[in-house]
Amino acid sequence: MTAVATAHVTEDATQDIAELIRVSVPQRSLGRDLRATSIVWRRELLRFQADRLRIISSLIQPVLFLLVLGTGLSRLAGRGLPPGLSFNTFIYPGVLCMSVLFTSLFSAGSIVWDREFGFLREMLVAPVSRSALVIGKCLGGATVATVQGLVILALAGLVNVPYNPLLFLTVIGELLLLSFTLTAFGVALAARISQMQAFMALNQMLVMPLFFLSGALYPLGGLPRWLAIVTRFDPLSYIVDPMRHAVFSHLSLPPGASASIAQGISWDGWVVPDGLSLGIVAVIGIAMLFLAIAQFRKTE
């Protein structure tokens, strides 16, 4: 009697399993691609959470620049600044950009790790479009980098920048734009590279010039001609400038002071409006995204 009952139960269980096995997977569609994008994005966040060391290590450099270099140089460099504006405050927008610079490129570089450790293959053999994967990766890198930037943003009070919601929203938007562009650039680069050392070396080669030529640490007006020209070709200049305008407009500076030190990027005397600056960065970002997608379509 019992045996029969048990047998019956087992049979039911097997039937359950048999039914479950009929996982019917729908055909490829936009919805499925979006789901793939979203999981690739979420994976970036999960990995970021799991890697505490990385969170701390990528914050060290911006903090050093802001608090140590900024303070140390302020007695020297402060003389050229209007009264009431310290050197730390002056470089604050630049340091914000810097904080996302490293993280974005590092996030993009994790594609090279993924290739080395095989996980990239798990993604590339899936029946989803390559663009869904690349977009997820870029959005993930952008989110992680912006979160990193938020930590520096939280330090605003230390350099006498007010905690103003409107200012913060503007800065966060600009950081997102910048980190998306940088991640897309990094992904396009990483698509061609199969070893992490090579990617890191390339990064070193690019990051410092990008940073130093962007005007993050000095005003872009009144530079020697050669330097002025080079800084106009650094994409980072076009995000540092609007960000500086945003931050400085919320400081209580003597009238005219803001104009003298944050006069903005000009092309042959014509001052580039903030909207156009941001537009340039966005266009570069989208171009890089398409380049990255094209690279990954080719890798077959």
Add this chain to the structure above:
Amino acid sequence: MNDAPAVEVRDLVKSYGQIEAVRGIGFEVKPGETFGFLGPNGAGKSTTIKILCTLVNPTAGEARVAGHEVVRDRDKVRQNIGLVFQDTTLDNYLTGEQNLRFHADLYGVPRAQVGPRLKQVLDMVDLWDRRGSAVGTYSGGMKRRLEIARGLLHAPRVLFLDEPTVGLDPQTRSSIWEYINDLKQREDITIFLTTHYMDEAENCDRIAIVDHGKIVVLDTPEALKASVGKDRVQITTDDDAETIAELKDRFAIEAAIHERQVTFNVEEGERFVPRLFAELSAPIRSVSVARPTLDDVFMSYTGKTIRDAEVSAGDRGRAQMMAFRGMRRG
């Protein structure tokens, strides 16, 4: 049900520059079958599996998996196959469950089915209790089991296992096989695997022996062993060189030294051994007689043991690898 072949390959060729990795392979795998590609490293097994998995396009020939052509209907093929590669493709930072959920989303497993299916496949490989641990903390065998579970998650029709037990210790290897045999009972699935372990090939319904990019022979393990017909005799004597010469002169048997013993194949080995004692001049110290194994099958069809083949294929494999990398970069 559909009786069309699960895998169908015709005149498949793949060259990397000058090197022909696959040189005209053709075969069919029936639904529900466990089909093995057996051969040394560099024989073209991995290249064939990569073509079937749509990772590499063939130079010539045709291949269909689950009824779909691998080049034209790439996404349909991908939807219907599960893959376990030689090298792990897991994210060590994520937990076992997170790795599987990632896969479920990539393959579009309906959300309502993800949870139950996840439990089902994790139970099948006994990893349900460890699902919350980071994969980095798993042992080699656990990682491989997780990959098998992941390969099954989207209920593929064909599961590809490329050297599923390579790099694992013997005990773990046999436990992986228990899981594979178990899943065959539970899932309605065709398994296509490659291996260079003879003992593992015994688990297959049919085996294709591959050497230098071609199928040398294709049959069930039993039929293959029967086709060899001869038993393997190994002896040690006081003068092995003399013995080899005498075997050739008196019995017309080609013997060679393998595993430091005089080795040869002969029909009805047990009956032959007494004649050895009577007719060989060098004193015999030990004798062993073995029924044919797949090793012997391999030897009889390719003229070498699989270990010998590995050594000579090593350079070829490397050259192929370089060619493949070069192509990917270029």
